[in-house]
Amino acid sequence: MKNLCLIILLGLSGSGWAQVDPGRYGHINGSFESNNQLYVKDNKTNAVFPQDRIGSNNYLKADYRFQKFSAGFQYEAYLPSLQGYPFTLNDARLVQKYISYEGAKLGLTVGNFYDQLGSGLVFRSWENRPLGINNSMEGVRINVRPLQNLDLKFIYGKQRKNFEKSDGIIRAADINWQLINPSPDNNEKRFSIGASLVSRYQQYTGPDINFKPTVNAFSGRWEFVSIRHNVSAEFTRKSKDPHLANLQYTNPGSALLFNYGFLKKNMGFNLGLRRLQNMDFRTDRNADQTLSLVNYIPALTKQHEYYLSNIYVYNAQAFGETGGQADLYFHIPKNTKWGGKNGMMVSFNYSRYHSLKIISQTPTSLKSSFFEAGEKLYYSDVNVLIKKKLSSRWTTSYLLQHVYYNKSIVEGGNYPDIRSTIAVADILFKYSPTKAMRTGLQHLFTRQDKGNWMGLIMEWTFAPHFSMVGSDMYNYGSADVKVHYYNGGGSYSSGPHKLLLSYGRQREGLMCAGGVCRLLPAATGLNVSLTSSF
């Protein structure tokens, strides 16, 4: 009670100061997110009923700013955690805090921070709450800008690992130099080069006297941008790093990323190619799954928005893969044969990933050809998405997709490869300036795995506050139990606050990002989510 009185008193006094001179004493903003689930027993989906019927993940973040200084914290409460998250998270703690100065020539952060060097192939600290990843650094970061076109960065610290800190220490330095176009106003041409060095030290107490406790990773990159073209490349090399997640392989790691883009009126094209070998990099040699990641290796494939397109999703193989993707976007202008009265958007995407071509292999090392792909196909996805506005009231979207999915490689185990074709039709009808109805029909055809699926989604929206949704994904092609994954719910939004309420079934599946996955267990129940920014 005493604490509550003190809090109210402090808050009221804060209001008093603000009325005298708003902003004189700085500003506070923040966010609150609460995801809750009430689990119910459901024998149809093989959902494992948890010990506690309620799962609740909560995040509170607040920042205080005063001129060039800022400070903040993040408080997390798992009461207990939702299913699929580590049990070690069942607690509530102040997990992150920082103080920072951001000047024109110098930036300094002490405490927790997130950062990325280059495209993240050697270092990225980031947060992904649905996946349960938060590898924020705790230490010191210094940014120096001695010239307008030169940026230097130095990082020292330890990573967050659930509620604790990871064992290893990270030291990193980065340089970025814009050789053409030091002026940010002139956007016509730009050429930049950059390099990063990341060193990880973790004490070794084993019997091998030749074991090196320090792993070094180097990355060099360049990028050229003009009005129509952009070309970039990044090459990375990592020293010997045998650890649990890479099966104790002793080869040095390497990665090559190349990108080319071309732009024209109403058209854009992009080609990305990447080769990876032994690039799993962690601050803790004994960590696996989503823990203690130093670098970021996402699957370079299309991120689909439809339910059935997200059943067979690729996850980058840091151990070794070679491949790439191409994207073509174009707009067919209105008042043409294909464009009709309102024009038409078309996007085409193709991605394909293979194994490395192995020359020789031992139980803990392998030699591979750098420029040739192996015969084993890991994944391919070819898809075309068409969006056409028929009138001011009717908008339609169509997707056709064919996926090859090597389930044994992506999920582990021994399964037949999966070939699936997905077709989607989505229709939006805006029947008043603020009211609309969306109907989506989806079908997945496959003879492998769990067979065919079909899906239906219906959504009603009433701007600016309410929406209601009902959906069902029916796995009618399954050889054993045919399951309806139904869901129904609604949301209320007001400014930066959103409340979501839903009841239904969640299918078991992998949720992947940055080369790592978390298994989402099957679950049935009531979900309540609240997000708020202030």
Next chain:
Amino acid sequence: MIIISRFLSIFITVLLFENAWSQSALPTVPIKNINGSVISFSSIIDTGKTVVVSFWATWCVPCIDELDALQEKFEENDPSRIELIAISTDEARTVQKVKPMARSRGWNFKIFLDENNEVRRAFNVSIIPHVLIIHKGRLVFQKTGYLPGDEDILFEKINGVTINDSP
């Protein structure tokens, strides 16, 4: 129970102070323009206009629908008074798709890249799409999510904050 009360105490404290001090000062974080040059966030909103900032991503369908709708509305309005800028929160996985997608859709507003979500975190944006209205260097309104028709209501807000500036 102790955990819950501790959590609630901190939450209430922040909310009380929030009433006093929030919704004004803007963070001084660096951001990349669409060609990759690093600039300060404060420099992109220092245009003398009311700036509408939309956080979006290439994989977020409601975000793209909202930007299409906002572009149409902005074309009907006086460009010397208001400006739309879009901040892509695409990470390394999809950031290379930003330029070709924007060009094909004919978007003529400025686009910025927030690849490691520094700006998004600084504004405490939890979910996208998320729109801010910045007037005279101060954050005066924000909303999360997009429902068809939201663009009309957003423009009522914009007109509300700029009406006092009319000659």
